[in-house]
Amino acid sequence: MRKAALITGASDGIGQECARQLARAGWDVAVHYHRNLAGAETTARAVTEAGGQAAIIQADLSDPLNAQRLMHSYSERFIRLDALINNAGIVDAARRVEEMTPERITRMFAVNLTTPFLLAGLAAKRMSTRHGGDGGVIVNVSSVAARLGAAGQYVDYASAKAGLDALTKGLAEEVATEGIRVVAIRPGIVETGIHAKGGQPDRARNLADRIPMGRPGQPYEIARTILWLLSDDASYITGTTIDVSGGR
Numbered sequence: 001m002r003k004a005a006l007i008t009g010a011s012d013g014i015g016q017e018c019a020r021q022l023a024r025a026g027w028d029v030a031v032h033y034h035r036n037l038a039g040a041e042t043t044a045r046a047v048t049e050a051g052g053q054a055a056i057i058q059a060d061l062s063d064p065l066n067a068q069r070l071m072h073s074y075s076e077r078f079i080r081l082d083a084l085i086n087n088a089g090i091v092d093a094a095r096r097v098e099e100m101t102p103e104r105i106t107r108m109f110a111v112n113l114t115t116p117f118l119l120a121g122l123a124a125k126r127m128s129t130r131h132g133g134d135g136g137v138i139v140n141v142s143s144v145a146a147r148l149g150a151a152g153q154y155v156d157y158a159s160a161k162a163g164l165d166a167l168t169k170g171l172a173e174e175v176a177t178e179g180i181r182v183v184a185i186r187p188g189i190v191e192t193g194i195h196a197k198g199g200q201p202d203r204a205r206n207l208a209d210r211i212p213m214g215r216p217g218q219p220y221e222i223a224r225t226i227l228w229l230l231s232d233d234a235s236y237i238t239g240t241t242i243d244v245s246g247g248r
Contacts, residue, residue, distance in 0.1 A: 001080070002026055002027060002028050002052070002053070003026070003027050003028070003080060003082035003083070004027065004028040004029070004030070004053075004078045004079075004080045004081060004082055004083075005022055005027050005028070005029050005030070005081075005082060005083035005084070005085060005230075006029075006030040006032065006057075006070075006071075006074050006081065006083070006084050006085070006119075006123070007019055007022075007029060007030065007031060007032060007085040007087055008032040008061065008070075008085065008086055008087050008088035008116070008119070009032065009033070009034075009087045009088030009089060010029070010031040010032055010033065010040065010043050010087065011031070011033035011034075011036035011037075011038075011039030011040040011042075011043060012036060012039045012043075012192070013190075013192035013219055014087055014141065014187065014190065014192060014219045014222045014223060015032075015043075015085070015087040015088070016039065016042070016043045016046070016219070017219035017220055017222070017223040018085055018087065018222075018223040018226055018227070019031055019043045019044075019046065019047055019054075020043070020046045020047070020050065020223070021220075021223045021224060021226075021227045022047075022052070022083075022227060022230075023046065023047040023048075023049075023050035023051065023052035023054075024050045025227060025231075026051075026052075027052060027082075027083075028047075028052045028053040028054070028078065029043075029044075029047045029052055029053075029054055029055075030054075030055045030056075030057055030074050030077060030078060031043045031044050031047070031054055031055065031056050031057065032057050032058075032059060032070065032088065033056065033057075033058055034058065034059065034060055034061065034088075037056075037058070040056045040058075041056065044056050053078075055074075055077040055078065057070060057073045057074060057077075059073070061088055061110065061111045061115040061116075062107050062110045062111050062115075063110070063115075064110055064114045064115045064118055066115065067115050067118035067119045067122060068118075068122065070119065071119065071122045071123070071126075075126075080134070081123060081126050081127060081136060082127075082134075082136045082137070082230075083136055083137045083138070083139065083230050084119060084120065084123040084136070084137075084138045084139070085139045085141065085226060086116040086119060086120060086138070086139065086140045086141060086164070087139075087141040088111060088115075088116070089111065089112050089141065089143075089157075089161075090107070090108065090111045090112065090157075091108075091154050091157050092104055092107075092108065092154070092156075092157075094152065094153040094154065095153075096152055096155075097155050097156075100155075100156055104156065105156050108156040108157055108160055109156070109159075109160050109163075112157060112160035112161060112163075112164070113160040113161075113163040113164060113167075116140065116164060116167075117163070117164075117167055120138050120140070120167060120171055120182070121171075123136070123138055124138065124171060124174075124175050124178075124180055124182075127175075127178075127179065127180050128175055128178040128179065128180060129178045129179040130178045133178075133179065134179065135178070135179025135180055136179070136180055136181075137180070137181045137182075137183065137229065137230050138171070138180065138181070138182045138183070139183055139184065139185065139226050139229055139230065140164045140165075140167065140168050140182070140183070140184040140185075141164075141184070141185060141187065141222075141226075142161045142162075142164045142165050142168075142184045142185065142186045142187075142241060143157070143158070143161040143186055143187060144186045144187070144188045144243060144245045144248055145157055145158035145161055146158055146161040146162040146164070146165050146186060147162075147186070148248075161186075164184060165184060165186075165241050167182075168182050168183065168184040168239065168240075168241055169239050169241075172238045172239030172240075173239060176238055176239070180238075181234075181235075181237065181238040182238055182239065183229050183234070183237060183238060183239070183240055183241070183242070184240070184241040184242070185222065185225055185226060185229070185241065185242050185243075185244050186241055186242070186243045186244065186245060187217060187222050187244050187245065188211060188216075188217055188243070188244065188245025188246050188248045189210075189211060189216045189217065189245075189246075189248070190216055190217040190218065190219060190221075190222060191216045191217070191218060191219070192219060210248065211245070211246040211247065211248050212246060212247030212248060213246035213247055214246075215246065216246075217244065217245070217246055221244060222244055225242065225244050229242075
């Protein structure tokens with residue numbers, strides 16, 4: 001039987017590449033998006049072309065109440081939930097902490113931490129052998145910003161991602177005997193559209209000299225790491241956060 005995964009933020013970038021790689025490995029995929037329907041359709045088409053079943057689900061993750069609705073929509077389309085990839089994330093324009101508004105911080109934490117936190121809890125309950133589930137894997141997509149701080153740019157984003165790291169460790173220990181592994185990755189600077197959304201479309205290339213490997217990462221490199229973490233080859237790995245950052 002094919003396994004099934006829910007990937008948030010799968011209309012472009014890392015999420016889109018994760019869907020493509022999972023489908024090629026024999027998975028069915030629920031493609032979550034917020035505004036980019038065309039991108040979600042492209043992702044879904046890639047899944048079906050690789051032999052998988054795809055479902056497109058829209059949800060605005062800036063409202064944490066939508067976590068329950070998103071999981072319900074998933075359940076209407078798929079019987080199994082073998083993996084949750086908490087990939088969706090946002091940045092805003094570069095600002096110092098003293099310039100950040102309550103509205104910005106509330107939105108940043110909702111999308112990058114609060115809703116992923118709730119989704120992880122909902123997924124864990126569904127997967128847990130304690131509740132009659134078959135087990136599964138939760139992957140939280142954090143960021144190296146969580147340990148670097150992102151001073152002068154995205155301290156709010158970095159703080160939210162640090163919360164994801166803590167969630168990974170704590171939840172992993174709670175469900176370690178219930179058939180669930182919880183892991184995270186911290187991508188470094190990766191060439192995706194998130195930089196343009198933050199007003200810096202050339203950011204990945206401009207910061208290449210700060211990366212020991214001398215280049216930004218590619219979505220493929222992040223997706224392949226996630227695919228490995230979902231595989232049986234990583235069966236003894238939980239509560240761990242792996243840097244995929246070119247040495248940064």
